Amino acid sequence: MSDSPRDKMNRLGANVTVDFGEKFASSDLFTKVFREGMSLVEETASYLDGPGRRDSRDLPRPVSISYATESMRLTTRLMQLASWLLLQRAIKEGEMSAKEAAEDKYRINLSSLKGGDKMQIEEGLPDSLVDLIHRSHRLLDRIRRLDQMLSNEGVNTSPERNVVNDQVSQLEAAFVRPGTEPKR
Numbered sequence: 001m002s003d004s005p006r007d008k009m010n011r012l013g014a015n016v017t018v019d020f021g022e023k024f025a026s027s028d029l030f031t032k033v034f035r036e037g038m039s040l041v042e043e044t045a046s047y048l049d050g051p052g053r054r055d056s057r058d059l060p061r062p063v064s065i066s067y068a069t070e071s072m073r074l075t076t077r078l079m080q081l082a083s084w085l086l087l088q089r090a091i092k093e094g095e096m097s098a099k100e101a102a103e104d105k106y107r108i109n110l111s112s113l114k115g116g117d118k119m120q121i122e123e124g125l126p127d128s129l130v131d132l133i134h135r136s137h138r139l140l141d142r143i144r145r146l147d148q149m150l151s152n153e154g155v156n157t158s159p160e161r162n163v164v165n166d167q168v169s170q171l172e173a174a175f176v177r178p179g180t181e182p183k184r
Contacts, residue, residue: 055126
């Protein structure tokens, strides 16, 4: 009969390490974030290729320049996020290990992307574009927190800390909306 990790930990008095990257990539939580991210990419592309083109034609010149700038930033941000999500999916599907994905050549630099809290949106931009920008920033913030958790996975922790509880707390912080309580 095979022991569970918790049984082994109790029996041996040892810390059992769970590979969070591998577990996260195959979780329902990842599937939800992946679908949300890819859906936002598709929705943005559809808007910018259709209604967004019509919306931008009617804008005054200074706002039109802001529209072009913000739409480029939005597209860049979403392509970086999609790359991160596709990398995690490659882990999920066994195309690469979490360790391989952490190598510098595969690393997605999320820190170079502008965060939502620093964003100044030009007044007069179409509401649809502003909504897409805000949603992309919320997704960026969530993925940054997840990426931070994944990159801190190999950090040595003291035996007094409960690493599993720490990770659950980080997940709750990443996915529980402010003002709501997590489901237990």
